[in-house]
Amino acid sequence: MSASQSDTKAALLPEKTIPGSYGIPFITPIKDRLDFFSNEFQFFQSRVDSYGSTIVRLNAPPGPFMAKNPKVVAILDGKSFPVLFDTSKVEKKNVFTGTYMPSTALTGGYRVCAYLDPSEPNHTKIKQLLLDILFSRKDHVIPEFRRAYQKLFGDMDAEIAKSGKFVFNDNNDGAGFEFLGRLFFGVSPSETELGAGGVKNANLWLLAQLCPLMVLGLPKILEELLIHTFPLPPFLFKGKYQGLYKYVSSVATDALKMAENLGLSREEAIHNLVFAVCFNSLGGIKVLFPGILRYIALAGKDLQANLASEVRSAVSSTGGELTVEALEKMPLTKSVVYESLRLDPPVKYQYGVVKKDMVIESHDRSYEVKAGEMLFGYQPFATRDKKIFGPDADKFVADRFIGEEGARLLQFVLWSNGPETVDPTPLDKQCPGKNLIVLISRLLVAEFFLRYDFFTAEIGVVPLAVKTTITSLTKASG
Template identity: 60%
Template sequence: MASPSRVPKEVPGSYGFPYVSAIRDRLDFYYNQGQDKYFESRVEKYGSTVVRINVPPGPFMAHDPRVVAVLDAKSFPVLFDVTKVEKKDLFTGTYMPSTSLTGGYRVCSYLDPSEPTHAKVKQMLFSLLASRKDAFIPAFRTHFSSLLATVESQLVLSGKSDFNALNDATSFEFIGDAYFGVLPSASELGTTGPTKAAKWLIWQLHPLVTLGLPKILEEPLLHSFHLPPFLVSGDYKALHKYFSAAATKALDTAETLGLNREEACHNLLFATVFNSYGGLKVLLPGILSRIAGAGEKFHQRLATEIRAAVEDAGGKVTMAALEKMELTKSAVWEALRLDPPVKFQYGRAKTDLEIESHDAVFAVKKGEMLFGYQPCATKDPRVFGATAAEFVGDRFVGEEGSKLLQYVYWSNGRETESPSVGNKQCPGKNLVVLVGRLLVVELFLRYDTFTAGVGTDLLGTKVEFSAVTKATSGPEAVSNQQH
């Protein structure tokens, strides 16, 4: 591959007319073209993977929709470099939800690493994850084994089972159990937790989603003005009450780190409900849909690997057993490559920068907003070849496959790098991959194969089981025979 010229070029593209062009582009993004085509068409039009474009939500709600978009695997990582870009108040992009939705605090996701509270909150999260590391596998297996039993019952009754609906409830219970050892359903929340959490999430993300309503309704309702926070204040107070009681150990730790207990609680709520729960609402259906589409032969390969590793571990699912499942890990990474839970990243240039794509070097001025649409970068054919847009479950297997992991960016960093208090990489990066692998393990300890229909919902992929084939070998097969 030829090296690009080192002489910086002007970034191509156009923002058009103020307000009018931004609204037109927003309509293209949501309705006329859709996200992928919106960015692909601009790359094609300007002959460059670094372009000037408008991004939603645009005028009125946003301060400024104009960005420099980095849309290939080589230019995208500038967004991870906190020596070059500032991350203050950019988690959701060119707009920021009201802090009334987070107890009046700017929580960690909106803090730049240069702000002192950032390191304290992130260290609190690292401490929580470390203290609960032994709880994750048994909690997941308990809750998701029950979910799959419900899937089987629903298939018998109606011939279909909505995974997303079951996952929403199960993931909320699992997270409370795994993180704090306190089931949300056993608290005053009862079974209302997932509904309250989802409503609160929508209030923050509504400028970036569509509900399938006519655009004449959605545009003014969702994409032009902030929904008033007071409409979800009761839901948030109920969630906060649960965290105040359930997370006492984590909050004690936060105080030793110099954090105000109340600020720590709001941060913990956000990290747990927005980042973890919101992430699992997107992550697990995404993985399931890709595995379902890979077909029976690939299912057989997964089942063989998983059952052999568990058998070698004395019939138990352990971390050591999971580490032996190379194909399973690869399949999860491949799903994360194709369907990252968070598709957009942002950063504001701290100084005048030179950004390098595969083909050129571009000059960016201090203060300009940089934007990355991750699927363009992680489906870059210059890195992943002719199958870049396809699910190849064993893509990351072996020495050559492992070299490609540096181009998996779902965690707001490279998969080959680790989160720290000084960067913006997801503190739960390793836990997310673990949970994805555990889902695949549960499936293929229990089933030889399965089929499912795939569609879309508010936040991403929707999956509906249509059939499962019970395991004919391995520990679950023995259980099946006994029953």
């Protein structure tokens, strides 16, 4: 059946009732929360299997006490998912983290850009500020990235020689934070009062906001009581946040001038810059980079040999310099990054509140949703849609995005809160750093295979990300 025939069929078969149940108030949301944190992918798969639908009603975590209303309509296929990006149909006010919102005491009393709907006056100003900063600093991306990650790789060489293991995650956080500070503001966090431990401030502050949606590895009963039932008190993190605030306020001279020209107050701009650097950007690096290396490690020697050959050939063709021109000659490298973003997007969940009664369509059905209902998209399910990506949708296919068919599939890579084929604007909710994240992910792979021929890794789990521990390295000869 063609796509147009499928659309026609869906339009002709509206469903009055979305399958699923919210169950008994208070009791069922807690049960659903326990099921979710036991195995979130299976939590959704079981409901798709049970109801024979990729659009279902369920309770989203964290549930009672934290969420005013845990009831959502879950969207679990690649066809219906883009409705979450359409701000003419859904409102994005205060839904960045879903059915609950962290206290604004964690962001200086401000609702930062991520929690603003595009209809709110300051949304456009703040997002324009972020886009302007990234544009003004574009020439610094490659040199600052190489500076930070060449140091990381040097530390990795030394630690592998000493102990035989290197936990990439721990060191990646620090390198990423240094890179972002120098990229956004031209000043290393470690060279200021914040010091080398500044990334710990950022990680603890991040934890305070996201722990209701996280598994920390504690006994389940403790996690339920400590992080899934009630929010952590913001005062516990006030000192950590003040350190981040002082750093940004002292080094963001150019950025704050841009903010003033856009009509933003200094205070609001600083709090948004802290969020953009420490939550949006560092959070993305924290999750994505270990995941990319995980997939490459598990793929084995053939892929690694092909990547090394592609990277070195491209860099050789540009006079031995790793440049944007060289990166554009690395299609396999780019495809590996897109495939990693498809399988494990840094932000797994998207939300939106329906503005007015409407119909949403999956591949084979249509459903009515009412104004005021919350839509909850679980992206790793939607971007593994077999009706879009085929029978190997659950597998890592390194060259999936090469060639014409690969280019066509890019519209279904949705990690940035929008299709990969669309660029962010001040008027939408797509990640302003979308192109930056793709660029530095490609730089990570290129920089790695300029230096190494082959590596192995042990894979585990840490909060928010996979844990990638490098266990062996073969350095490039010559």
